[in-house]
Amino acid sequence: MSNNIRVLLAKVGLDGHDRGVKIVARCLRDAGMDVVYTGLHRSPEEVVAAAVQEDVDVLAVSILSGAHMTVFPKIIAGLKARGVDDMILMGGGVMPDEDVAALKAMGVHEILLQDTPPNKIIETIERLVADRGER
Amino acid sequence: MAKQIPSDSLVVRALAGDNAAMARLMSRAEAGSAECRPALAQLYAKAGRAHVIGITGVPGSGKSTLVSTLTLKLRTGGKRVGIIAVDPSSPYSGGSIMGDRIRMSELVNDEGIFIRSMATRGAQGGMARASLEAVDVLDAAGFDYVIVETVGVGQAEVEIARAAQTVIVVSAPGLGDDIQAIKAGILEIADIHVVSKCDRSDANRTVSDLKSMLTMGMAVGDDRLWRAPVVPTSSVNGQGFEQLIECLGRHGHFMRSSETGQIRVRKIAEFRMLKTAEDLLRQRFTNARRGALAAVSEQLAGRRISPYQAAEQLLDGINLKGTP
Structure with a gap:
């Protein structure tokens, strides 16, 4: 028996918009994934600690507040500090294209913007987890 | 954490308080991985x-x-x-x-x-x-x-x-x-x-x-x-x-x-043994029945045999001692 894909969905900082993240949670659940949702207003450190304890395949952060260029570097540093090198980091929300390129260069595996259809989200997660392989 | 790190080394790190190692052992236990069973046995003993x-x-x-x-x-x-x-x-x-x-x-x-x-x-x-x-x-x-x-x-x-x-x-x-x-x-x-x-x-x-x-x-x-x-x-x-x-x-x-407490400790052990045995049996049964299931359930759905007869047919010829 193998495990379902585990995904931690997080909302970070002063961002109360959680309709999108709840819809994503529901889509992933219906695709057979185990989804841990942290709730609103978490700090990057809290998100990293939770993702490590939950040993998720994918840490996905939803940001609609514009703080992505501050939040992601902290999350990447936090994972590194804890010696985690096989977790897939994803972002979702509203971000300018040049920031998306910068975040990917920083080590975020994929950014899916606000107009991404649910099937694309599921396919992307399944592909990234398959590419990573067993752990 | 490095990929595919052996569970035995994870135990050493988990016992030293490494959250990532504890978490990975839990994932492997959940997956029912055979590789982690000796590691889980070490933890059970401690x-x-x-x-x-x-x-x-x-x-x-x-x-x-x-x-x-x-x-x-x-x-x-x-x-x-x-x-x-x-x-x-x-x-x-x-x-x-x-x-x-x-x-x-x-x-x-x-x-x-x-x-x-x-x-x-x-x-x-x-x-x-x-x-x-x-x-x-x-x-x-x-x-x-x-x-x-x-x-x-x-x-x-x-x-x-x-x-x-x-x-x-x-x-x-x-x-x-x-x-x-x-x-x-x-x-x-x-x-x-x-x-x-x-x-x-x-x-x-x-x-x-x-x-x-x-x-x-x-x-x-x-x-x-x-x-x-x-x-x-x-x-x-x-x-x-x-x-x-x-x-x-x-x-x-x-x-x-109390004696009540000692009895509970033994009951908990007994429960885990039975539960694990049931899980193993169910897993072996699920693996072994694969070919037979469709044919038997069709007969059953057509009411040519009873649920009891269907269950007996399914169980006949299954070796539950096999490795899962």
């Missing part, structure tokens, strides 16, 4: 020191909130607390949304607390398949308390009573009358009754219903040495938590020092 507390109750009764407040109070005493929070899997997709962390948000930035969410994935009884292996990981790693929060249960999911030293059953005000309180099932397994949300005005009624149920038990000759206390709590104003911690301490001591 475990047995933590006070394992099961918390159960109907959906919405306030289990996660109670766990959160209780854990904060236990932390002020310097104790390390591990939490296994179980949520249901979808019967259709097999997926889940686990939201217990939302109500435990105050517990995250503390190295003395470890929270793991687990989905039931077809397991009955209110726990997940590898909940108890996850308890072993935390117990062996030196956590003083390990709290298992079951899924919101109905009236009959009582498996936690066969796995924890102390079972807390949470009842919320306003759900049912005094007849609910004397029915058989979940209320019987409590070592401690908690009535949550006691800042609400109708809580006294629930407290008195539970107390009169327990008095009735005495009247009909219940001779158990431990009388389950009824503790009203409120996570809004902190009421009742000192009493709850006192009751936990008293029950923990009772379990360590």
Whole structure:
């Protein structure tokens, strides 16, 4: 028996918009994934600690507040500090294209913007987890 | 963490307090990986020191909130607390949304607390398949308390009573009358009754219903040495938590020092053995029956054979001793 894909969905900082993240949670659940949702207003450190304890395949952060260029570097540093090198980091929300390129260069595996259809989200997660392989 | 690191090395790191190693061992236990079985055996041998507390109750009764407040109070005493929070899997997709962390948000930035969410994935009884292996990981790693929060249960999911030293059953005000309180099932397994949300005005009624149920038990000759206390709590104003911690301490001591406690330790061991054996059998059965299932179920659906005959046909020729 193998495990379902585990995904931690997080909302970070002063961002109360959680309709999108709840819809994503529901889509992933219906695709057979185990989804841990942290709730609103978490700090990057809290998100990293939770993702490590939950040993998720994918840490996905939803940001609609514009703080992505501050939040992601902290999350990447936090994972590194804890010696985690096989977790897939994803972002979702509203971000300018040049920031998306910068975040990917920083080590975020994929950014899916606000107009991404649910099937694309599921396919992307399944592909990234398959590419990573067993752990 | 490096990929495919052997489970034996993870044990060394987990025992030294490495959260990522503990978490990875739990994932491997959940996957039923054969590679991690010797590692889990090492942890089982080292475990047995933590006070394992099961918390159960109907959906919405306030289990996660109670766990959160209780854990904060236990932390002020310097104790390390591990939490296994179980949520249901979808019967259709097999997926889940686990939201217990939302109500435990105050517990995250503390190295003395470890929270793991687990989905039931077809397991009955209110726990997940590898909940108890996850308890072993935390117990062996030196956590003083390990709290298992079951899924919101109905009236009959009582498996936690066969796995924890102390079972807390949470009842919320306003759900049912005094007849609910004397029915058989979940209320019987409590070592401690908690009535949550006691800042609400109708809580006294629930407290008195539970107390009169327990008095009735005495009247009909219940001779158990431990009388389950009824503790009203409120996570809004902190009421009742000192009493709850006192009751936990008293029950923990009772379990360590009484014959009842020794019997429970043996019952827990027996339960885990039987449960593991059942899991193995089910896995072997599922693997072995593959070809036969479609043909037999077609005969059964056409009512050419009975369910009993179909089951016998399916079981015939299956070697349950094989490796899974």
